[in-house]
Amino acid sequence: MAWHDRAPDSFTATLWDGIGDVWAEIRAHPFLTGLKDGTLDHRAFVFYVIQDAHYLREYARALAVCGARANDVAGIRMFCEHAAGAIAVERELHESFFADFGLSEADVAATPMAPTNVAYTSYLLSAAYGGSYAEAVGAVLPCYWIYAEVGRELLAAGSPDSRYQRWIDTYGGEEFAEVVSQVLDAADAVGPSLSEADRAAAAHRFTTTSRYEWMFWEMGLRRETWPV
Structure with missing residues (x-):
């Protein structure tokens, strides 16, 4: 089943239906529309890429914990492989951007x-x-x-900026779509066994981190710093 076309009665479809308003705001966010039309300030993009490199390190930890807690061998293997991929594959993309903008590993770490x-x-x-x-x-x-959905929409439009197009190609491509399909299938396998309370708790987590996705792009656009 395609990652963007889940069965209407599936657990993941229910989760997605619950963030319709958030998704609408994400699609319209100036960071993403700026990627599409090439008008995004390169300083905002560099800031975002550095922050995303930091994010992926912690995201990989969360995926590894999911792997440790998975209910079956397939889930353990999938999440552990994805944890390694979050560091290896996507970091390779980031490092190509760092090279483009003359940033060293020390600059990023600092x-x-x-x-x-x-x-x-x-x-x-x-x-x-x-x-x-x-x-x-x-x-x-x-x-x-959300990255797969964003990538799919932006890929259809393309970008006049070659750096932004490289980002779009990564998240709008078939390889990433297959990764997302695996996780959605794993979530749908868990859904039927959950009580209503457990489904609500998982949906709350899903909605909260969807909001954080919007906030992450807002953070990049504003090049957010600590206020004090």
């Missing part, structure tokens, strides 16, 4: 995490360690799914 990044990653790890397995999956899922 840049502190922005407030929204600290809040988002802290929430992810809290959900992964402290919630149920379903809550952990609900928390990590928006980063997969």
Whole structure:
């Protein structure tokens, strides 16, 4: 089943239906429309890429915890492979951008995490360690799914900026779509066994991290810093 076309009665379709208003705001966000038309300030993009590199390190930790808590061998393997991929494959993309903009690894390491990044990653790890397995999956899922949806839409439009097109090609491509499909299938496999309370808890995690996705792009656009 395609990642963007889930069965209407599936657990993941229910989760997605619950963030319709958030998704509408994400699609219209100036950071993403700026990627599409090439008008996004390169300084905002560089800031975002550095913050995303920091984010992926913590996201990989959350995925590894999901793997440790998975109900079957397939889930353990999938999340552990994805944790490694978050560091290896996507970091390779970031490092190509760092080279384009003349940034060294030391420059990136010396840049502190922005407030929204600290809040988002802290929430992810809290959900992964402290919630149920379903809550952990609900928390990590928006980063997969929303990026795939964004990538698909932007790929159809393209970008006049070659750097932004490279980003779009990564998240709008078939390879990433297959990764997302795996996680959605895993979430749908868990859904039927959940009580109403457990489904609501997982949905709450999903909605919260979907909001953080919007906030992350807002953070990048504003090049967010600590106020004090």
